Each structure stands twice: as structure tokens, then as C-alpha cells.
Amino acid sequence: MSETKKTKVLIIGSGPAGYTAAVYSSRAMLEPVLVQGLQPGGQLTITTEVENWPGETEIQGPDLMVKMEAHAKAMGAEVLTDYITSLDLSKRPFTAYGDSGTTYEADAIILATGAQARWLGLPSEEKFKGFGVSACATCDGFFYRGREVVVIGGGNTAVEEALFLTNFASKVTLIHRRDSLRSEKILQDRLFKNPKIEVMWDTTVEEVVGTEAPLGVTGVRAKNVKTGEESIVPCDGFFVAIGHAPASELVKDQLKLHSGGYVWVEPGTTHTSIEGVFAAGDLTDHTYRQAVTSAGMGCMAALDAERWLAEQD
Structure with missing residues (x-):
């Protein structure tokens, strides 16, 4: 059964960037909706030991993502098992169409779909x-x-x-x-x-x-x-080590890209080429590609979205 779900902030992607964005936007009372995508938890779910996540001497990748999802939910984010098949960024509210039949309408969007190693x-x-x-x-x-x-x-x-x-x-x-x-x-x-x-x-x-x-x-x-x-x-x-492929299929014809398909953001921010659309993590980062830097960008995206929405109001 199809339905339309409206939200101030729609987060697409469920790796460290997406879940961190969910935590911060929840704390800002934006009541975000996070759509997990085809691989809930992102690339860390296929990683075994993680020894470079601050505060965890060693943790299994899937366990870390379970904790991050639980944190996002505890802060108030609505985390949904769905996959966005298409996205319309031509007008606000932005519209995303889920594989489940659900249509999502959002005042702001945070893209955190990541990148996959080839x-x-x-x-x-x-x-x-x-x-x-x-x-x-x-x-x-x-x-x-x-x-x-x-x-x-x-x-x-x-x-x-x-x-x-x-x-x-x-x-x-x-x-x-x-x-x-x-x-x-x-x-x-x-x-x-x-x-x-x-x-x-x-x-x-x-x-x-x-x-x-x-x-x-x-x-x-x-x-x-x-x-x-x-x-x-x-x-x-x-x-x-034959390269990475950013998961930018959804927006490749709508947003400015760089370095072979990564989403371009204004330097020092997570603002993309369309106002109200933000990008974080491996989707835009072709240099570092670390869980901790992705999480940092997720925080930036939530703060950028909060400020942008406040300016619109």
C-alpha cells in the first residue's frame, strides 16, 4: 500500500555519515527520517575488526553499525528499511520514491549513500x-x-x-x-x-x-x-585497489559531480549545487574514505541543514 511520508529532513543512506546526521538532526528537533538503502550499515557491515574508531579499541564492523543505528533511534530518528529508486530535486519539497511504494517529501535532504570499492x-x-x-x-x-x-x-x-x-x-x-x-x-x-x-x-x-x-x-x-x-x-x-565507485546514480543528472562521479560540495561545507540538498561521507569524499571522517561529515550535514532550514523559516 502506497503512502506519502513528509519530513523536514530526509537522510538517504545508513553508514556512519547517515546515522551521525540522524543523531544530530534529531537533537535539533528536526524529526528526521532515515532510509537505510540496499546495504543497511554500509561498507562497515562487510568489515570484521575495526580498530580505528575512537573509543573502541576493537569492535566488529557490523556491531558498530548496530550501535550507531540504535543511537539514531534513541535520539528520535525514524529509521526505515526501504530503498530510494528515484529522486526529484527540481522543486521543494523534494520528492523521493521508495521501492516499498512510499513517497517521501522533504524540506531538506542529506545524501549519505557512500561509495563502493570496485x-x-x-x-x-x-x-x-x-x-x-x-x-x-x-x-x-x-x-x-x-x-x-x-x-x-x-x-x-x-x-x-x-x-x-x-x-x-x-x-x-x-x-x-x-x-x-x-x-x-x-x-x-x-x-x-x-x-x-x-x-x-x-x-x-x-x-x-x-x-x-x-x-x-x-x-x-x-x-x-x-x-x-x-x-x-x-x-x-x-x-x-582498482578504484571506488561513488553511489551517485540517484543524483548524477541533477547535482554537480567531481572526480569521476563524487558529489561536489562547497569547500568547507556539505552544501551541494542545489540549495537544501547536502552530501556527506564517501559519496563526496574521494580522499579519506574513513568511517570517522564520514561521521564528521554527517554531523556537518545535519548542522548545515538545520541552519539552512532556519533561514528559510
């Missing part, structure tokens, strides 16, 4: 996600102290991840399908000078191999694209 699409990669396969070296590199790891990719992200991992790993193998890197020259220079890093050129990863009980990575099956020769590269961790 994956290779291998069944074995999916199998070992969170058990040796990762797309975030700054999140998970700490777990590979004294171990060997493999990074795949050839751009800035891959080189930065490989360099970062040398702080922990005994050896880092960078695998790239071409014979040259796409990353900035200064990063390449650092990479080639680092004694812990070995580069495998003209190579793809065909399969992640590992143990069943307990589930864990022991290596990757690599293939030279020129000779067809295959080999097993031993490793305890496999990092996929």
Missing part, C-alpha cells in the same frame, strides 16, 4: 572478503604485521595502498595488468625505491586461494597476459 568479480574474491581479502589498506593493514601481502591495481590508490602496507607487511607484491603504472610519477618513484615492494607486470589475478577451516587466504593464482603462464603468489592478505 572488485574484480571473482567468486573466490567474494568468498574470502573479510578473511584475507580487503579493499582498504588503512582499515586492515595492521593485521598483516610481518606477513606477505598482494595488492592489485595500477593507479594512485594501488600505489598508495602498497606503500602504506610496507609499514606492516614483510613483503608487498603489486600486480598490474599492464607494463606501466597510471599513478603519479612521484608515487611511482617511492614505490620503485621501496625494498619491500616487488611489481609483477602484465599480470592478472585469476583466483584467490586459501584454507577452508578456518577460512583464510594463502595466495593468489596469477596469469601473465603475454605468455599465458600461471603461478601461485603466496600471501596472507589480498588487497583490491
